[in-house]
Amino acid sequence: MFRILHRRELNDTVTELSIHAPLVARKAKPGQFIILRVNEEGERIPLTVAGVDRDEGSVKIIFQVVGATTELLNRKREGDLIPDFVGPLGIPTHTEGINKVLIVGGGVGCAIALPVAEEFKRLGAEVTSVIGFRSKELLILEDEFRACSDRLAVMTDDGSYGRHGNVTVPLKEMLEAGERFDRIIAIGPLVMMKFVVLAAKPYGVPVTVSMNPIMIDGTGMCGGCRVTLVKDGKRVTKFACVDGPDFDGYEIDFDEAISRGRMYRDFERRAHEETCNLLKKAEV
Amino acid sequence: MPIDPKKHEMPTQDPSVRAHNFSEVALGYTAEVAVEEAKRCLACKNSPCVSGCPVNVDIPGFIAKMKEGDFEAAYAVIRKTSSLPAVCGRVCPQETQCESKCTLGIRFEPVGIGRLERFAADHHNSRVSERFNPPDFNGRRVAIVGSGPSGLTCAGDLARHGFKVTVFEALHLAGGVLVYGIPEFRLPKSIVAREVETLKELGVDIETNVVIGRTLTVDELFEMGYEAVFIGSGAGLPNFMNIPGEGLKGVYSANEFLTRSNLMKAYLDHSATPIMKGGAVCVVGGGNVAMDAARTALRLGADKVFIVYRRSMEELPARREEVEHAIEEGVDFRLLNNPVEILGYTNPDDPRDPKNGFVKGVRIIKMQLGEPDASGRRSPVPIEGSEYVLDADTVIMAIGTSPNPLIKSTTAGLEVNRKGGIIVGEDGLSSRENVYAGGDAVTGAATVISAMGAGKRAAKAIMEKLLK
Numbered sequence: 001m002f003r004i005l006h007r008r009e010l011n012d013t014v015t016e017l018s019i020h021a022p023l024v025a026r027k028a029k030p031g032q033f034i035i036l037r038v039n040e041e042g043e044r045i046p047l048t049v050a051g052v053d054r055d056e057g058s059v060k061i062i063f064q065v066v067g068a069t070t071e072l073l074n075r076k077r078e079g080d081l082i083p084d085f086v087g088p089l090g091i092p093t094h095t096e097g098i099n100k101v102l103i104v105g106g107g108v109g110c111a112i113a114l115p116v117a118e119e120f121k122r123l124g125a126e127v128t129s130v131i132g133f134r135s136k137e138l139l140i141l142e143d144e145f146r147a148c149s150d151r152l153a154v155m156t157d158d159g160s161y162g163r164h165g166n167v168t169v170p171l172k173e174m175l176e177a178g179e180r181f182d183r184i185i186a187i188g189p190l191v192m193m194k195f196v197v198l199a200a201k202p203y204g205v206p207v208t209v210s211m212n213p214i215m216i217d218g219t220g221m222c223g224g225c226r227v228t229l230v231k232d233g234k235r236v237t238k239f240a241c242v243d244g245p246d247f248d249g250y251e252i253d254f255d256e257a258i259s260r261g262r263m264y265r266d267f268e269r270r271a272h273e274e275t276c277n278l279l280k281k282a283e284v
Numbered sequence: 285m286p287i288d289p290k291k292h293e294m295p296t297q298d299p300s301v302r303a304h305n306f307s308e309v310a311l312g313y314t315a316e317v318a319v320e321e322a323k324r325c326l327a328c329k330n331s332p333c334v335s336g337c338p339v340n341v342d343i344p345g346f347i348a349k350m351k352e353g354d355f356e357a358a359y360a361v362i363r364k365t366s367s368l369p370a371v372c373g374r375v376c377p378q379e380t381q382c383e384s385k386c387t388l389g390i391r392f393e394p395v396g397i398g399r400l401e402r403f404a405a406d407h408h409n410s411r412v413s414e415r416f417n418p419p420d421f422n423g424r425r426v427a428i429v430g431s432g433p434s435g436l437t438c439a440g441d442l443a444r445h446g447f448k449v450t451v452f453e454a455l456h457l458a459g460g461v462l463v464y465g466i467p468e469f470r471l472p473k474s475i476v477a478r479e480v481e482t483l484k485e486l487g488v489d490i491e492t493n494v495v496i497g498r499t500l501t502v503d504e505l506f507e508m509g510y511e512a513v514f515i516g517s518g519a520g521l522p523n524f525m526n527i528p529g530e531g532l533k534g535v536y537s538a539n540e541f542l543t544r545s546n547l548m549k550a551y552l553d554h555s556a557t558p559i560m561k562g563g564a565v566c567v568v569g570g571g572n573v574a575m576d577a578a579r580t581a582l583r584l585g586a587d588k589v590f591i592v593y594r595r596s597m598e599e600l601p602a603r604r605e606e607v608e609h610a611i612e613e614g615v616d617f618r619l620l621n622n623p624v625e626i627l628g629y630t631n632p633d634d635p636r637d638p639k640n641g642f643v644k645g646v647r648i649i650k651m652q653l654g655e656p657d658a659s660g661r662r663s664p665v666p667i668e669g670s671e672y673v674l675d676a677d678t679v680i681m682a683i684g685t686s687p688n689p690l691i692k693s694t695t696a697g698l699e700v701n702r703k704g705g706i707i708v709g710e711d712g713l714s715s716r717e718n719v720y721a722g723g724d725a726v727t728g729a730a731t732v733i734s735a736m737g738a739g740k741r742a743a744k745a746i747m748e749k750l751l752k
Contacts, residue, residue, distance in 0.1 A: 014408040023499050043548060043556045044456070068556055084456040086493040099721035182747060214542050219495050220688040221464070223522035223537035237524050242689055256531040259641035263533040268640075 002036075002085040005058050007078050010140040013065045014049065014108055022057030024087045027263075030115040031093030031210065031246055034059060035218040037084040038072045045069050046215045048112040048245070049088060059087070062111030067268045068275040075279070083172070088219050090245045092188045093208070095123055095186065095255050102174070102205075103183040104167050104187020104196050105131040109170050110141050112210060113187040114148070121148040128181070130151070132192070136161035167192060168199045175203045183208060186249065188259060194254040207249030213261060228253040289392040292321045293486050294399055299612040302583050306468045306551050309609055310374070315353070318403040322350035325386060325395045332385040333397060338737025339366050339437070343382055343397055349402055359408040363400060364405045365442030367483065367621020368433065368736065370409055371462060373377070373402025376733045377603040416736045418487030423448035423752045427510035429691065431494040433732045434516035434723030436483060437739030438746075443486040445747055450510070451488060452496040455571050457547065460518055461732070463726075464547035465539070465573065467580050472605070473546075479567045502698070502701070502719060504659030512718045514737060515706060519724035520688035528532055529626025534560055534643035538577040538682035545580050563677030564588040566646050568623055570600040571729070574682035575607060578615045581678065590674060594622040594651050594664040620651040620664065622672065626679055645673045696717070703728060712742030720746060 006018040024034060033048040051060035065074050076082065087124040093116050101120050105113030110131045120127050129145050132155040139161055141152070147153050154162030163169070171184075180203070186196040187210040200207050215225040218241045225240040229251040238244065295311045297304070302309050304653050313321065325347045333343045335431035341615050341638035349358035351424045378384075379400035386394030404571070428435045430452040441447045457463050459476045484490065496499060496517070505513050522537030523528050541559070544550045565581040567574050570593035578589045593600055596619050600607060611617065625647040631637035650670035658664035687704035699707045705728055706721040708714050714721050722738025724730055 019613075023494070027499065041556060042551065084493050085496065086454065086456075086495060088496055089495065107556070215542060217455060217546065219498075219522050220690055221518065222540040222543045223524075224540040224543075226524075227530075228531050235526070237526070239521055243523070252529065260531060260533055262641075264558040267439070271556065 001042070001081040001083055002029060003076070004076055004078055004080050004082070005056065007076070010062065014062060014111070014138070014140050015065075016060060016062045016111075017060040017073075017076070018053065018056070018060050019082070020057055021059050021085050021087075022044075024059050024085065025054055025057045027050045028052045029092035030090035030114075032088035032120040033218070033245060034061065034085060034087030034088045035089065035215070036061075036073075036082055036086070037202055038069055038082055040083055043069050044084070044218065046089070046212065046218055046241075048210070048212070049114050049115065050111045059085075062108065064108040066272070067218050068271040071272060071279070073274050079207070086218070089241060091243070093210075093246055095118070095119060098125055098182040100126045100172070100180075100182050101128070102184045103127060103129045104171065104186040104188070105129070105145075105165060105185060106186075106192040107133055107138065109188030109192075109210070110142070111186070111203075112145055114141050116185055116187070118148045126150050128174075130155065130167045132156070132167035132188070133161075134158065153233075166195070171196060172199050175200065177206065183204055186210075190254055190258045192215055195253075196250075197249040201250070206263060208246050209249040209252060211245050211252065211257065211283055213240050213248055213257060214263065215241055217241075228256050232254055287324055287388070287392065288575075290325075290394045291396040291399070292317045292397070294336065296609075299609075299614070303613040304470065306583055307510040308472050309469050311401045312406055313399055315355070315403075315407075318350060318355070318400060319353055322347045322400055325351070326388055326661050328387040332387060332526045333382040333395075336385040338381065338733050339372075339740050341365050341382075345399075346404060347395070347400060350404065354424070355404050355407040358404040362404060365740075366736070367437045368479050369401055371433070371471060371479060372733055372736070373398050373400075373405055374471050374475075375466060377731060378638060379604050381733065396634055399702035409475070419444065419446045421448055422751070424448070425450070425510050426512045426514065426746060427452065427505040427508075427749075428514045428516065429502075430460055430516040430723075430725070431456075431458040431480070431490060432516055432518050432735065433462060433512065434619050434725060434735035434742075435460065436480070436738035437736040438514045438516065438722070438743045439488045440486065441740055441743035442481050442746060443483065443488045445752075447747075450488045450490045452494040452500070453490060453492045456492050458492060460516075464543045465551050465576070466732075467542065467546055467576050468551070468694070469579065469583065470576065473586055487681060495690065497694040502691065502695040502716075506718070511750055512720065514712070514734065515691060515714070515719065515721040515745065516723045517688055517691055518724045519685035519729045520704070521686050522681065523686060525623065525683060526625060527625055529628055529643070530681070532626055532628040532643045533641050533677045534677055535626060536681070538561075538567070538573045538680050539685065541577050541680050541719055542573070542580060544673045545584065551580070551584060552646055558586065560678045561585045562587060564590070564675055565678045565680065566590045566592055566623075566674060566676040567680045567682055568592050569682030569684075570595065570602060571682060571684075572602045572606055572731075573729070575602045575610050577680045577682050581680065582613055582615065586678075590618050590676070591615055592618045592621045592646070592648060592674070594620065594625060595661065596620055596653060599661045606670070612655070618674070620653070621648050622651050622664065622666065623679075624648065624649050627673065643677055643679055645675045646679060647671055647673050686725070687725055687728065691725075710741070711745035718749070
């Protein structure tokens with residue numbers, strides 16, 4: 001069993017938990033993920049590592065309540081136990097040879113982007129960050145990004161905070177103005193990552209994207225997390241759990257990934273509603 | 285009394301009933317039938333059956349006890365060499381192993397060795413039996429990677445000889461393919477849990493949620509004081525055909541489909557795990573995994589299930605009994621058929637149609653058998669102009685796996701072959717000192733019993749090495 005040491009609400013639907021898992025904390029690097037189960041009958045969900053405290057032996061995760069499992073996880077309090085927590089999984093974000101980096105985070109993806117930005121800062125790279133949210137209420141981790149970024153742009157889709165517009169606005173401005181980065185690292189919704197890639201393409205700036213497909217075992221067995229890369233016109237199947245989660249943004253077939261990500265949308269919506277109703281009943 | 289030329293039949297659930305439930309298909313012999321079947325054994329002198337068993341169960345020895353009705357003694361005989369008797373009695377392909385060598389089988393049907401083994405194990409497990417006491421610790425510690433059939437067998441053999449064994453399992457539950465792959469109706473999970481409990485009684489520690497190659501490396505296991513490591517990490521990532529349409533919604537690997545149903549319990553009502561149910565299901569492949577996927581889909585409520593296999597029934601590699609059961613249950617075998625494309629639904633007028641991007645059919649080409657290939661099987665050749673479309677809502681690819689790269693990529697000096705399987709010698713020793721391997725991690729997808737045989741050989745080699 002794994003104990004929840006700290007809990008912090010970042011906004012109405014996004015929560016940060018620190019979980020005591022010394023073996024995972026000892027190894028976890030930015031870009032890697034863990035898999036957890038909330039209860040004995042629960043599904044296995046992948047969550048990217050949002051930070052580690054090696055002294056405390058804890059791993060930080062940040063999640064948005066989107067389905068039944070995250071709803072249950074969000075109801076856990078400090079001191080509560082969860083049965084399963086395994087990792088670190090996946091390949092850490094590649095950092096070598098990158099001296100000037102642009103980190104683009106979207107929504108809850110910023111939780112994953114932050115430790116990557118912090119790692120680049122620690123390694124002495126010049127870090128520019130662009131983080132975007134739908135609106136002010138959904139803003140998270142602004143102070144943390146400011147602390148590790150040489151420059152920071154905060155965007156909201158509705159203009160309720162920071163600059164009005166999505167993350168590609170400042171990205172295009174910088175590239176048009178002739179600014180170049182060794183690499184852009186984009187972490188967020190698939191649609192956002194797709195458009196970051198399209199924006200960067202005319203300038204030939206390499207883009208790394210972090211894929212977060214449906215996953216079950218997460219250890220290289222089930223193949224549920226497969227993504228299709230297009231390499232020299234040839235379609236190649238890769239697995240996010242062992243080959244990723246980072247991939248070359250120019251190679252990913254985003255449209256397929258977006259479609260596959262919606263495979264169980266109806267089921268998940270129903271399960272979430274049922275869980276909420278059950279929990280409400282239990283509270284009455 | 286003349287010998288009955290036929291094996292006593294295994295009672296099964298009626299096909300029309302069992303096709304809609306997940307309870308075990310085969311119901312097992314009664315004690316009377318078990319004794320009668322045991323009496324068919326000729327107790328021939330050279331007992332060729334034993335040579336057909338990858339873990340060398342003393343078959344005439346246990347059958348002799350069965351004849352006397354002493355089932356507990358029979359179990360003890362099996363248990364001396366096999367860590368998983370209740371599992372083997374159910375999933376071994378006896379027709380190509382022990383039973384294929386049975387002397388009786390020259391003239392008649394061979395003795396139902398597997399069915400007898402199952403009876404002895406179930407008889408033991410159904411009674412409150414004595415706990416096994418762990419033997420005295422011999423001071424040697426061994427780490428096992430993976431709690432599937434090879435790992436559990438290796439662990440059991442070592443523990444019986446006083447080794448302190450820790451099994452590291454990546455998933456949240458021990459059993460490997462026995463819990464995520466083989467479905468409940470063929471191998472009830474309570475039986476696997478019971479076999480695992482028996483190993484724990486022997487003093488085996490099982491650490492779940494540890495991924496070797498990530499959470500810990502093989503080198504760290506040695507630093508932690510383990511003197512030998514056995515890698516039984518299993519088959520690894522599923523293969524796909526690399527035909528158009530495999531990225532459509534509704535295309536699964538058999539591993540994913542079965543893991544959702546078995547390990548994640550999607551077959552139960554109100555499970556938290558989603559899975560596609562109903563409609564027409566097309567399973568591609570002809571092995572045991574394909575049979576399991578097809579029969580699981582049927583039980584989940586499919587209207588129609590097809591097995592699409594590119595060779596003929598003769599080459600179909602699945603265990604005979606599973607094929608017969610699948611046919612009885614109504615699975616439609618499309619033999620000498622091969623998919624060339626998976627077709628998806630697209631509504632040209634409505635890009636937001638929720639059906640967009642889901643499977644709607646499979647384009648299939650018919651095949652004929654040509655010259656034998658490298659594997660000795662006649663290779664299938666497409667028949668030009670024979671393509672047709674099979675309507676389907678779900679496609680399940682059951683065409684094998686490739687070894688998991690995690691351990692290889694994090695263990696310096698561990699050599700693998702062209703296909704990624706760990707290279708080992710006869711005794712299971714890899715290119716690294718004191719690192720042994722066996723099962724699908726070495727051979728690629730194979731059977732439970734061959735993995736157990738490999739675990740057993742490695743255990744023997746580890747004992748010889750460490751106790752030298």
